[in-house]
Amino acid sequence: MQPQPAYLLHKRAYRETSALVDVLTLEHGHIRAVAQGVQRAGSKSRAKLQPFAPLHLTWIGEGDLKRLRMMETTQSAVLLAGEGLLCGLYANELLTRSLPVGLPVGEVFAIYAWTLERLTRPAERATALRRLEITLLETLDAEPVLPTSTSARWTPPHAIPTARRAGVFRRWRRMRRAGTGARSSCLPVATGMPRGWPVSARR
Numbered sequence: 001m002q003p004q005p006a007y008l009l010h011k012r013a014y015r016e017t018s019a020l021v022d023v024l025t026l027e028h029g030h031i032r033a034v035a036q037g038v039q040r041a042g043s044k045s046r047a048k049l050q051p052f053a054p055l056h057l058t059w060i061g062e063g064d065l066k067r068l069r070m071m072e073t074t075q076s077a078v079l080l081a082g083e084g085l086l087c088g089l090y091a092n093e094l095l096t097r098s099l100p101v102g103l104p105v106g107e108v109f110a111i112y113a114w115t116l117e118r119l120t121r122p123a124e125r126a127t128a129l130r131r132l133e134i135t136l137l138e139t140l141d142a143e144p145v146l147p148t149s150t151s152a153r154w155t156p157p158h159a160i161p162t163a164r165r166a167g168v169f170r171r172w173r174r175m176r177r178a179g180t181g182a183r184s185s186c187l188p189v190a191t192g193m194p195r196g197w198p199v200s201a202r203r
Helices: 044-048 083-098 106-117 121-140 161-166 170-176
Strands: 004-014 018-025 029-035 055-060 066-073
Touching: 004 029, 004 083, 018 106, 029 106, 044 066, 044 161, 083 106, 083 121, 106 121
Parallel strands: 029 066
Antiparallel strands: 004 018, 004 055, 018 029, 055 066
16 A cells, blocks of 8 residues: 555554554544554654654554554654643544544544644634534534524434434533533633543643
């Protein structure tokens, strides 16, 4: 296969020297794979496989769990710290949990790359995350049906079959109810902060 533009969304240790990774790719969407040897001391791949860094990847395998073969970086990772890092981790978690494996999501990939650049600028973080959230919901056919007047009622999740199938809309409402206390400017206006996340993060 031709090397695929990709970003690392999530990585966790697997056995002694490998890792299980979730990556977002341009043509194949969300891919889960085993990265062999990346936890080994001195591994060149370990330094390359970092979040927020543009990658080119190839893999093999027919099932849902692939095996990475080639890992190359195309440029330096976007440097995020403080609130910007929190926003980047939120974006990665959102895509990891919401995107089905193997669904092509070229527009989400493009908006994610665009979002990372704007997370380095405090004034643009909230707008960038809102756009990423909306693009994700549109891709999954799970846009919230907003009231058109003060007398209109909210359309419940069970009335939107595609949202019920994807499970995204229900999580969207649960995350909204979970947001309490002080709120960082990069947190989702619509979703609030997921449970367990610090709500007093500051730049």
